[in-house]
Amino acid sequence: MKKYLSPFLILGFVCLFSTNLFAQSIDKIINASEVERIERVLSSDSMQGRKTFTPSIDKAAAFIAAEFKKNGLQYFTGLNNYLQEFNMIKGKFISAEGNFDEQPLETKDILAFTTQAELTINNNSGYEKIILSADSNFIRNAMKYIGSDKNYLLIVDPANATGFNRLKRFKREAFKKNTSVIFVLSALDPKKYELTIKYEMSEQKLINVVGILPGKSILGAEYVIFSGHYDHLGIGKPDAKGDSIYNGANDDAAGTTAVIILAEYFSRLKNNERTLIFVAFTAEEIGGFGSRYFSKQLNPDNVTAMFNIEMIGTESKWGTNSAYITGYERSDFGKILQTNLADSKFHFEPDPYTTQNLFYRSDNATLAALGVPAHTISTSKMDDEPNYHKQSDEIGTLDMINMTEIIKAIALSSKTIVAGKDTPARVAMEK
Ligand SMILES: [Zn+2]
Incomplete structure (x- = not known):
């Protein structure tokens, strides 16, 4: 049989076959039931709002570390487990x-x-x-x-x-x-x-959770980071419904879920040329201390890009299948992502809430200030998100299907950066 096939036909056949395989495999790994499984654990009442300096946040850290372990991630330089501890x-x-x-x-x-x-x-x-x-x-x-x-x-x-x-x-x-x-x-x-x-x-202990997927060829010096923060506000006064737990399902169990799923996706694919770092930050809500500490543990010149993911559980202002990127105009990161989604109905938009200075308000800020194309991807309607920083930020208010599409879009849109084919321009420094 083989000898009758022209090379052109073989090539066509292989392409068709691998495209199908790829489409199949992404849905196998990134699907709504897996997204919901992780999101449900992180935002459950038993996590008690994952407040920094409480035992409940350590429980969340242990869960994230166990997920990283399942996917065979390696430890960050100098650590002998997934927990990056530091003191404040x-x-x-x-x-x-x-x-x-x-x-x-x-x-x-x-x-x-x-x-x-x-x-x-x-x-x-x-x-x-x-x-x-x-x-x-x-x-x-x-x-x-x-x-x-x-x-x-x-x-x-x-x-x-x-x-x-x-x-x-x-x-x-x-x-x-x-x-x-x-x-x-x-x-x-x-x-x-x-x-x-x-x-x-x-002196109090804090913990980031970090896992590494080493690159096939470009080892060490060209990191691509996927991050989100896993802390939230803890327990407060009961609201009108008697609910006192700030579950932070959207903020930012959603971003953390994305980080865990992306770790799962890329570790199954195992074709990343660049080294990928997956990190769940602590203490974002009290001043971004987790990302500030983490960012000092590596040389910013060695970071090619950072995908920080914050609040992707609700529809963006443009509806489903869309998200915005903070600091869009400061590098060509967003354009690269969008180009990789040319065949998709998904679209990334520049941050529409520029007066809120979101680019410097999330965990991408420390590396961005050092010139790294470090951007935050979000769908949060900053002028109209009724459950933002409320007890009612619960899993029931999130759209799992849309959130799954966003995570898939991040995975697919990052492919040329992960493969070492695209390198986003550095972010212009603020005066
Ligand atoms: Zn947040």
Whole structure:
């Protein structure tokens, strides 16, 4: 038989055969019942809202790790299991006192961002002193100092009192640091000062779940990351229906489900040329600490692309079979994805909620700020998502069929990046 077939015919036959096989195999792995199986576990009441620093989030981490193990993923460099543990410091305020040019300050006018239990400083301690005069962008400005690695004494003009008081409500968790930033609300610019601030510090453990699928040819230096955050808000006050559990089915059990399924898909396919990293981040809801820690464990130059997946359980504003990509115009990542879906009814759109600054509000932000084409894929209608951050964010409000199509679209749209054929352009840095 063989010798009668022309090479052209053989080629055609093989193509047809493999296309069918491919279509079959993707539905076999990425289908609504598998999506629902995982989503149901992560968003169940027994997970108690997966709040950071609670035992229930560890339960979710164990589940994700077990799924990674089933798919034979490898461990991240330097780890001997799927759990990437790290510590954060949480401070409970005890006392603050001091004086400016020998005039006593009031406790309520002193605010420190520090991870040290006791801080005593004066004008000889080498703190850079800066006056923050009346400023409508006060919070934004203040954030820059809080995020820096220098010691600062920031003297806040009383005109910024409202902003100063808002800073007091900022989360008290932080990575351990040797530097501190102290704000004092005062109209004085002191020549001499003295401040003593005390906190009760506790160290708390957090866990990202990370699994690796090594690339066939491009080992190590060209990672493609698929990520979502598995933490949510935990338990709060009961709503009108008496429900107190914030299940976070959409936010972001949905993205985590996608990450697990994509790990399953690519590990069965086993044809990825580039190394794939699958990661479920912790502590997104309290400040993106999971992704911030993870992003520092690798060289951003070695990351080719990041597919971060957030809230894909509901229909986008364009209806089914669509999703948006944050920071779409900042690289050609979105265009590559769309080109790979040319034969599909699925379409990716640029983020329509640009005033909400979503590009820098999710777990892609740390790597994106370093130039990595790291984008978030979502369907969340940020102006009209009735269950967002509510007890009612439950599996029953999600569209499993549409969510399955989105995960399939991510899998298919990533194929040339996974295969090492396409390399998205780096993201332009913000000034
Ligand atoms: Zn989220």
